[in-house]
Amino acid sequence: MDHQATNVLLIEDNPGDADLVRLRLVEGKSPVNVNCVNRLSDGLASLTNETPSVVLLDLNLPDSRGAETFRRVMDHSPNVPVVVLSGQDDEVLAMKAVHHGVQDYLIKGDISSKQLERAIRYAVERQALLHSLEMTQKQQLEFKNQFLSHVSHELRTPLTCIHQYVTLLLDGIAGPVAPDQADHLKTVLKSVNQLHAMIRDLLEATRAESGKMRIEPRCITLGELVQQTIAMLRPTAEEKQIGLEVGVDQRLPLVYADPDRVLEVLINLVDNAIKFTPADGSVMVQASMVDADPGFVYVSVSDTGRGINPEAKALVFDRLYQDSDSVDNNRSGLGLGLFICKEIVRLHGGRIWVFSEPGQGSTFTFTLPVYSLPKLLFPVITYEESLRPSFVLVRVELTPLSYPPRGNWKETWQQCLETLRRCVYLDKDLVLPPLSASGAAETFFVVASTDLQQSGVMTARIREQLERVPNLKTKATLTIMAASVELPSGSPGASLEQQVQTVADAVTGMIMASMERKKSRAGSGPRDSN
Amino acid sequence: MQRPKVLIVDDDPDLLRALRLRLRANNYEVTTASDGYTAIASAQKERPALIILDLGLPVGDGFVVLERLQNIDALASVPVIVLSARDPQSNEERALKAGAAAFFQKPADNDELMNVIRVSLSPGQSQPAPWPS
Numbered sequence: 001m002d003h004q005a006t007n008v009l010l011i012e013d014n015p016g017d018a019d020l021v022r023l024r025l026v027e028g029k030s031p032v033n034v035n036c037v038n039r040l041s042d043g044l045a046s047l048t049n050e051t052p053s054v055v056l057l058d059l060n061l062p063d064s065r066g067a068e069t070f071r072r073v074m075d076h077s078p079n080v081p082v083v084v085l086s087g088q089d090d091e092v093l094a095m096k097a098v099h100h101g102v103q104d105y106l107i108k109g110d111i112s113s114k115q116l117e118r119a120i121r122y123a124v125e126r127q128a129l130l131h132s133l134e135m136t137q138k139q140q141l142e143f144k145n146q147f148l149s150h151v152s153h154e155l156r157t158p159l160t161c162i163h164q165y166v167t168l169l170l171d172g173i174a175g176p177v178a179p180d181q182a183d184h185l186k187t188v189l190k191s192v193n194q195l196h197a198m199i200r201d202l203l204e205a206t207r208a209e210s211g212k213m214r215i216e217p218r219c220i221t222l223g224e225l226v227q228q229t230i231a232m233l234r235p236t237a238e239e240k241q242i243g244l245e246v247g248v249d250q251r252l253p254l255v256y257a258d259p260d261r262v263l264e265v266l267i268n269l270v271d272n273a274i275k276f277t278p279a280d281g282s283v284m285v286q287a288s289m290v291d292a293d294p295g296f297v298y299v300s301v302s303d304t305g306r307g308i309n310p311e312a313k314a315l316v317f318d319r320l321y322q323d324s325d326s327v328d329n330n331r332s333g334l335g336l337g338l339f340i341c342k343e344i345v346r347l348h349g350g351r352i353w354v355f356s357e358p359g360q361g362s363t364f365t366f367t368l369p370v371y372s373l374p375k376l377l378f379p380v381i382t383y384e385e386s387l388r389p390s391f392v393l394v395r396v397e398l399t400p401l402s403y404p405p406r407g408n409w410k411e412t413w414q415q416c417l418e419t420l421r422r423c424v425y426l427d428k429d430l431v432l433p434p435l436s437a438s439g440a441a442e443t444f445f446v447v448a449s450t451d452l453q454q455s456g457v458m459t460a461r462i463r464e465q466l467e468r469v470p471n472l473k474t475k476a477t478l479t480i481m482a483a484s485v486e487l488p489s490g491s492p493g494a495s496l497e498q499q500v501q502t503v504a505d506a507v508t509g510m511i512m513a514s515m516e517r518k519k520s521r522a523g524s525g526p527r528d529s530n
Numbered sequence: 531m532q533r534p535k536v537l538i539v540d541d542d543p544d545l546l547r548a549l550r551l552r553l554r555a556n557n558y559e560v561t562t563a564s565d566g567y568t569a570i571a572s573a574q575k576e577r578p579a580l581i582i583l584d585l586g587l588p589v590g591d592g593f594v595v596l597e598r599l600q601n602i603d604a605l606a607s608v609p610v611i612v613l614s615a616r617d618p619q620s621n622e623e624r625a626l627k628a629g630a631a632a633f634f635q636k637p638a639d640n641d642e643l644m645n646v647i648r649v650s651l652s653p654g655q656s657q658p659a660p661w662p663s
Contacts, residue, residue, distance in 0.1 A: 153616060153617065159636075160542075164637070411622060411626055471631065
């Protein structure tokens with residue numbers, strides 16, 4: 001038994017109650033030090049300076065009331081056990097407190113010193129157990145993630161070797177290969193690619209689990225991604241004699257999403273659908289808007305497979321879930337695909353779900369947010385409930401010196417974008433999400449809450465910073481331009497939302513015009529637009 | 531026409547041999563090194579037109595090699611393509627900042643790799659272009 005004194009921080013504003021609790025504590029058998037304060041702010045200040053064994057907390061204080069009181073204490077010191085001492089027997093509030101992690105909820109009037117002593121002791125023990133459990137879990141997760149990331153790295157080395165030698169043979173670099181032998185080698189290569197995909201998934205899932213997965217949303221056309229997916233998977237579908245159909249609404253708005261990640265989700269879903277559909281079946285990819293949910297685009301992948309039974313439906317998005325009898329179950333993968341899809345969609349702020357009846361096929365649907373310029377602009381171009389006075393649109397264009405661009409072009413422009421974001425004021429300027437890559441040049445736009453005269457400082461800073469991006473000079477030329485956003489004279493009484501919409505419309509108009517000019521300058525044909 | 535010389539640095543001898551065969555088949559002259567120290571020495575001696583560099587190396591890892599190359603005037607402008615099994619999320623940006631021209635994770639797609647090598651070596655690209663005023 002521990003004979004050290006228990007240090008109690010008592011936060012109680014009623015002097016009579018405070019004395020009573022103090023008396024009960026001193027009456028007990030074990031030594032107790034009581035530090036009593038009568039305001040929450042003083043309590044929090046005391047917690048900052050020293051950590052007591054336990055906090056005894058009255059909920060109704062001069063500077064905080066009810067559930068807010070324990071929330072603030074626990075946010076401040078999550079590892080200190082809190083016992084609420086309340087004047088009122090409120091079961092709903094007590095439950096709320098316990099769910100929030102409060103160790104006990106006692107009623108001031110009816111506690112004996114023995115009960116209080118015991119409550120404190122158990123509260124301290126429970127909190128310590130909880131803490132060590134959390135630490136162990138955290139360590140285990142950390143260890144597991146490190147292990148997986150190490151394993152996936154180590155597996156790549158021998159895999160690379162196999163890949164290199166198989167392709168050497170297949171490409172005829174090591175001498176001519178007979179057709180039969182080439183067929184065998186292709187089979188090896190197919191397996192190598194599957195293994196490669198599994199290693200990638202392993203690392204992706206680890207990242208998703210530890211919150212390290214990143215997305216880089218841009219303004220994208222979903223139809224193009226659907227077409228890309230279909231083109232990639234058509235050979236697989238044809239091999240199994242499965243029809244691949246597409247139904248994309250041509251009036252679909254642009255979405256705000258990471259194209260590489262969305263492609264990953266689409267490929268995963270369509271590949272799965274093909275895997276679970278018998279010969280002569282079909283797989284359909286659709287994208288459309290739903291009236292009831294105008295902020296999102298709905299994308300669905302349906303198959304004519306045997307469907308998913310109701311118990312499994314809840315599990316398919318779980319990590320490591322495996323369907324026991326896929327059509328070709330000797331190649332069913334790690335069971336990470338849908339888990340990764342779910343994480344990607346979740347990071348975009350969308351949802352993913354499945355609808356299925358046994359024997360009737362399955363439909364996987366996910367949503368992606370519609371690109372809304374007013375929504376992005378609102379927090380930066382308004383200040384204290386009104387529109388800022390003037391705006392400038394800055395255009396930063398990177399044109400690669402060669403085509404295809406040298407080195408890793410994507411990495412280069414992403415670095416530039418990061419740099420650009422560091423050049424602006426976060427509260428009043430906005431670097432717009434990049435437009436879907438339209439060939440070689442990358443064009444970024446910044447909406448700045450300033451006037452044309454002042455914007456010179458910003459464009460100079462952008463140029464200076466971008467010129468420091470390593471190797472950019474050897475890869476691209478840089479053009480920076482600024483123009484003020486001309487707004488039509490506002491109609492009196494327009495709401496703030498309407499005013500923001502007006503700015504967004506003007507900005508959109510300027511961007512469209514500038515991209516049009518670029519297109520005609522480059523002499524390329526008209527592009528699909530929707 | 532003289533074939534461009536490529537220095538391949540990797541500590542896996544089997545992979546080194548395979549890459550050498552592939553690059554020779556693509557009309558490059560190849561020289562190799564299997565550790566960081568030899569990589570620098572051989573780059574100074576052989577003056578390659580391009581370097582393919584692994585990151586996990588004995589005697590000075592890939593980042594050390596990148597840093598050293600940047601500090602040698604005659605070698606600072608030689609394009610370096612990093613080819614590593616390491617996670618790009620934590621290594622790609624670092625490698626590019628250290629002066630690499632491109633980052634490929636192993637196993638890399640051969641066509642893409644050859645394409646980047648070709649583009650990095652294409653004439654007229656070695657001089658930095660002036661910025662527009």
